[in-house]
Amino acid sequence: MAWILLLIIVAIVLGLVGAVAHGLFYLLVIGVVVFLAALLLSAARMRRSGRKPTR
Secondary structure, eight states, rough: OOOHHHHHHHHHHHHHHHHOOOTHHHHHHHHHHHHHHHHHHHHHHHHTTOOOOOO
């Protein structure tokens, strides 16, 4: 779970730098891609952990 949080923080930082700095639009795009990857990872992790058998 710490990796997903780290990916989200990196995505926010890249997005902010890409939006503020002139000529670094590619960092904004990379930030969005990293954020989407973090969301997909967390969704897959939640789906996998939901299949525990009950006793």
